[in-house]
Amino acid sequence: MAEEQGKPSLEQDLSRLDAIVRSLEAEDLDLDRALALFEEGIERLRTARERLTEAGVRLKALREAADGGLRLDDLDR
């Protein structure tokens, strides 16, 4: 999978957000812990939203180069 190193994927952000919301709904949570989770959730929201502002779809064509290697050329829409 093409995943950038060190940066959590959108999938990870979303599932973590779900987990955080569930934890916040559990009432026995320590208040400091709840606030820390809230902060983390806000940060994850921010990175997730950032991803959704990424530029449009990138189009490529995969071909075999003359030397037998792979060639990825940009395509126009």
Added chain:
Amino acid sequence: MTLSLPLDEAPRERPYTVLEAVEAARRVVEHALPPLWVEGEISNFKTYPSGHWYFSLKDPSAQLRCVMWRSDARRVPATPEDGLKVFARGELSVDPKRGQLQLVVRELLATTEGGFFAIALARARAALEKDGLLDPARKRRLPAFPQVIGVVTSPEGAVWHDIVAVVARRWPHVELVLIGARVQGEGAPDDLCRALALAARLERLDVLIVGRGGGSKEDLWAFNDERVARAVAASRAPTIAAVGHETDVTLTDLVADVRAPTPSAAAEAAVPDREEVLLRLQAAAGGLSSGVARRLALADERLAHATTRLSGAVDRRVASAGERLKRCATRMGSSCAARLTACEAAVARFAASLDALSPLKVLERGYAVARDEAGAVLRRTADFPPGRAFRLRVADGEVPARSERGS
């Protein structure tokens, strides 16, 4: 000794060579009849390394040698087997090498329903099934958020454009990689296999879509090719097949992890919906703030409760302290009163004794004190020269007085 041979044994005409004779027959046969359909059962089927097919057509009372050249044979979707009932269309001719009548078959159809397509499909399907490639348990889930999506299809067809349009609208956060291939006609299975092999080399691929638009069953046939189906089944990235319309199901559809009815549906299956993800994020944001608000409200409530309990406790403590104070005050008050009474009695006693010592008391008993005008007490006779005026203090007041002259 020499034997003399009669010369009249020689033919009266110039003889044909064998080849000439056979060729003459061939010309007659070939021109006598237009191309014709012959129905029969295949026997002695042989395929040669050259790709040509040789077999006989027979019925209970006759048989006919047949040849089908490679260029024609390769259009037949399945290799025939002995015993198969077929319709063969071709021209009658004579095989010069054997001097044998033969049908040069151009087109071969199986008499069973679906013809050779059905036979080929059944065979390929059985082979795939035997290897477990049609097992539904093999089907993999598509990644929720792919980043690179491969599309094996014709660069000219509408499929690529449909997929680009859907992805650009729904989830414009991916790389779409076209791996062009011929999707119909002769050589399409080979080209599809080449494209699939190329796609397999792109390691970043998260999902692979294989498809083409609608068409006749023959147009879609390449996707029933066993090699194509095997190449799709072997894909490391999960696959989505979108071949033809919803009613068309090919072997490629059966081996793919997901089968989409149309290329647009394949694109929809491949990527999430941006709007949905935004809604999910919005819901998460709502959940975060309501969750933390609830948690804070809970803390607040606990604090209020604790405050109430605390002030209750303080009130109780204050009240009990007040009571103690009051009790102390009461006790202190009564002891003070007692002391006061004692003091008052002492003061009264003291006053009484003071009273006894008062000069007024002496005067009460009948004594008087004489003072001059300045108030000095006159104690001796010498203090009273004749005619001296003085004041005499008695018990209830003063009396002006004067000493007698000439005594």
